[in-house]
Amino acid sequence: MNKHPYLRAYLAGIAVPTVFLLLVMTGYTVIRYIYAVPLPIERVIVFPMAAVPNAWGLWNVLYHVFFAGRRVSLGVFGGALPLLLAPGGYIVTRLLGFTVPHEVFVVAPFALPVGLIVYYLVWKYFVGFLNAELGIA
Numbered sequence: 001m002n003k004h005p006y007l008r009a010y011l012a013g014i015a016v017p018t019v020f021l022l023l024v025m026t027g028y029t030v031i032r033y034i035y036a037v038p039l040p041i042e043r044v045i046v047f048p049m050a051a052v053p054n055a056w057g058l059w060n061v062l063y064h065v066f067f068a069g070r071r072v073s074l075g076v077f078g079g080a081l082p083l084l085l086a087p088g089g090y091i092v093t094r095l096l097g098f099t100v101p102h103e104v105f106v107v108a109p110f111a112l113p114v115g116l117i118v119y120y121l122v123w124k125y126f127v128g129f130l131n132a133e134l135g136i137a
Helices: 007-032 046-067 075-077 082-094 104-132
Strands: none
Touching: 007 046, 007 104, 046 075, 046 082, 046 104, 075 104, 082 104
């Protein structure tokens, strides 16, 4: 059972955002194509669908490589991930020429702390649970 602990850490990390993004994409598809709500985000949806689960998996591996035995909380470590993902998402939107609505910049100062709290809780409870189930906690 001790074989491939980093692979198990990666899989525990990608499980939560993969399921969440499947639910988000199902909701987006229903809203966009059944109710005909014009939300043209097809050009930038590649970033969250590809980068976010991989980032979660690699972030979990990094935690187990460098911080697992050093009294650093998994929740705090995982809660720091939006500080990399948010600027990365912004850079991708700018590189693709996607105009970011002004409302995003108005909401961002309030949404970022909420996102940090949500990430902390998800990492502490969900990813921590998966790490324990896979024997790498």
